[in-house]
């Protein structure tokens with residue numbers, strides 16, 4: 001990760017877009033990656049424990065410091081796009097625009113989809129502005145509770161990404177909440193039959209192969225990092241970077 005640079009020299013960095021419902025653990029995942037890489041718990045992307053309807057819907061790029069003056073060559077954006085009612089959450093059309101790189105950093109999403117006249121609309125995105133990997137984020141314990149409308153939206157976003165050739169990965173977060181065995185010992189996450197069932201169920205709902213769906217626990221209450229939590233996070237991150245790198249090289 002430290003030395004990763006996109007081989008394609010038209011791209012200076014790899015952009016990973018996390019999408020999922022409010023409270024799924026998107027901001028926590030960004031913080032968790034930073035925690036793993038810096039070896040200490042980081043809390044830069046604001047998380048929301050109360051998960052009400054107050055959330056920022058700003059399109060923001062998160063960079064992770066690497067050394068005293070550099071940054072890692074992958075960045076994250078997160079978008080809240082999977083609410084069941086149409087006036088909550090970011091419009092599917094806006095997510096498609098973000099995938100193509102049309103949404104400028106700092107743009108505030110609102111209930112009406114973005115139009116070409118908006119100030120935050122980028123008419124001529126470069127390869128750096130585009131999304132290179134799409135990641136769906138859902139708490140492991142919520143898979144069986146997903147409502148049809150949410151699933152429909154997720155599939156729609158996924159299909160749009162597929163049409164653009166953008167690779168996709170999913171992460172099932174909060175395995176500690178969903179499974180008592182995983183809570184007791186996080187090394188049990190991939191041994192749990194219950195969690196495996198959630199992966200298979202999600203795979204069927206979304207049409208994403210099970211080997212693109214990762215189980216993990218974010219750093220949320222810990223004050224120190226732990227190898228076993230790091231391992232799950234790194235496993236997911238490494239695959240995101242591999243797939244994104246393939247996409248950049250196949251262009």
Ligand SMILES: Nc1nc2c(ncn2[C@@H]2O[C@H](COP(=O)(O)OP(=O)(O)O)[C@@H](O)[C@H]2O)c(=O)[nH]1
Pocket residue numbers: 020021022023024025026027028029046047048049050051173174175176177216217218219220
């Ligand atoms: N127990 C546990 N809590 C988590 C995990 N991931 C996130 N959380 C908590 O869930 C809440 C919502 O997370 P947040 O990252 O703000 O979700 P976002 O809306 O998708 O950005 C916060 O209180 C987090 O601390 C996890 O893996 N395990």
Ligand SMILES: [Mg+2]
Pocket residue numbers: 026027028046047048078
């Ligand atoms: Mg968030």
